[in-house]
Amino acid sequence: MAMESAELERMIKEALPDAEIAIEDLRGDGDHYSARIVSGAFAGKSRVQQHQMVYAALQGKMGDQLHALALTTDVPA
Amino acid sequence: MSDNPTFERINGEINDTDVVLFMKGTPMFPQCGFSAAIVGALSQMQVKFKGINVLEDMEIREGIKAFSDWPTIPQLYVKGEFVGGCDIVKEMYEAGELHKMFDDKSIDYQA
Numbered sequence: 001m002a003m004e005s006a007e008l009e010r011m012i013k014e015a016l017p018d019a020e021i022a023i024e025d026l027r028g029d030g031d032h033y034s035a036r037i038v039s040g041a042f043a044g045k046s047r048v049q050q051h052q053m054v055y056a057a058l059q060g061k062m063g064d065q066l067h068a069l070a071l072t073t074d075v076p077a
Numbered sequence: 078m079s080d081n082p083t084f085e086r087i088n089g090e091i092n093d094t095d096v097v098l099f100m101k102g103t104p105m106f107p108q109c110g111f112s113a114a115i116v117g118a119l120s121q122m123q124v125k126f127k128g129i130n131v132l133e134d135m136e137i138r139e140g141i142k143a144f145s146d147w148p149t150i151p152q153l154y155v156k157g158e159f160v161g162g163c164d165i166v167k168e169m170y171e172a173g174e175l176h177k178m179f180d181d182k183s184i185d186y187q188a
Binding site: 047048051052055060062063064068070071072 | 111142146147148149159160161162163164165168169
């Protein structure tokens, strides 16, 4: 199973409207992505909590439809 | 929560051993690149850890995801606390934060 990167971005934007998102399809197979996500909503959260917010935005697709998403999260500079 | 026998087993594991890695495969033979990456970092630091092969235990494999509220494996626990998955551990390792955490939690490692 795979997922379009546009769909990925849309779901993240829905949960984190201010997010700046850079997605890379690592193997061109729609199944192995890396994403760098910068959002003010991450302020004051631990890395684990930041990633959990992204996973929550993906509504269970991570680890299911989406095999690999290498995440980097940050707050706006 | 304590009614869940799988959660009880997980609690037992992470409280019995200081550093526990829930992974695919074994420390000697990781069967997934993400698990191998964390094994590599811990081995580099010569940290003693216990690998739990989720591929051999379906209950733990599904249970640990709910337990940690984390959808993927590997997952690293230190002194009963969830540290993160592959991305976070790698980032911490490269930033020297993993070293600092082991210092803070009195875990032996080689710098």
